[in-house]
Amino acid sequence: MTRVVLLGFGAIGRQLVDLLRSELSDGLSVQAVVRDVAAHQQRGSLGAELHDAGGWADLVEGADLVVECAGVSAARELAPAAIAAGRGLVLTSVGALAYADTRERLLHGPGRLHVTPGAIGGFDLLEATAEADGLDRVRIRTRKLAASLVQPWMSDDEAEGLRTLRPGDEPVQLFAGDPAAAIEKFPGNVNVAVALAWATRGRGGDDAELLTRSLERVQVELIADPDARLSSHEILASGTAGRFELRFESAPSPENPKTSGLTAVSLAHTVRESLASLQHRSTR
Structure with a gap:
């Protein structure tokens, strides 16, 4: 079973899980780290398994792919752990790369960074x-x-x-x-x-x-x-x-009307490409 861990389950994370519903039905496991598990459970988990941030390190160790969609601050604080653990990381809050210390931690492995273009293309x-x-x-x-x-x-x-x-x-x-x-x-x-x-x-x-x-x-x-x-x-x-x-x-x-709908669409595409790359490497 392929296991994806989401950092964040707000507007982008929820739309992403909805876009990945065919993958979920085929056995993809999605775990999401959130600040308030109870509040998200009331809204519905859409098939994702919800966890609080206290178990972040263990979730990363068991992940095949980590997907950040929690904002620049959370990306700077928590996302580098995925790279340090050798996991692939899909970064949505690309603004985190504007900070020199975060660039160093995200771009020098051993995990691989995948950057999603978000609301723009070309x-x-x-x-x-x-x-x-x-x-x-x-x-x-x-x-x-x-x-x-x-x-x-x-x-x-x-x-x-x-x-x-x-x-x-x-x-x-x-x-x-x-x-x-x-x-x-x-x-x-x-x-x-x-x-x-x-x-x-x-x-x-x-x-x-x-x-x-x-x-x-x-x-x-x-x-x-x-x-x-x-x-x-x-x-x-x-x-x-x-x-x-x-x-x-x-x-x-x-x-969330304050968030571009294209961000999650672009993120879903990047996640699918990253998962395909993982599967290709595992069969070589």
Whole structure:
């Protein structure tokens, strides 16, 4: 029996398990680590076995694959244990890679890291051109509804200003800079920026060092748009390979309207690919 351990069982984790229902019916075992087991049991486990974080180390030891979908803080704190134990790790909160200490722990094995692109795509093209040294400039502009961008560090006036934006008001640029600084301020909103840096890191060296340079090159803009109906991400990449513009608008998750529905869809694809890779290696 193949055993998958989820770190987190919120909107993304629950949608992921629902998307994997055919695999569950074929014998896939899913165990999920949550903060409040009783609360999740009341909502329904969707076929997953629920555990509290106290048993994390033992669950990792018995896992074939670990899947993180719990947010940047939890990813930094707990996910490296999967890599240290030699397990494959699917990382959803890619913003964790913006932190140098976490990069070192996740990218140097012995386990293998799988990065999911989340709510954006086109990474095959961007990764290929970056590997050929064909990109000089990479930028991502994210637009979201203002209320979803309110952060605990904001002053009362700043938070209220976002909450009271109405359709027809001018959009507000909340951030412009590099992905690492963006993640510090908006950890739940700009994971895609770090995923973009990962995809365009290039090749020919240590992944952690390549990603560090890529994080310095990628530019991020985060805009509170009162007219936004869906979250959108616009990517502009250019260099000797040409000029590329990509735009994505994603419908909200059925579990949580503040989360993109594409994140779990992308995660399910990455999980299936990772499981297939495990099965291939076991039959060699």
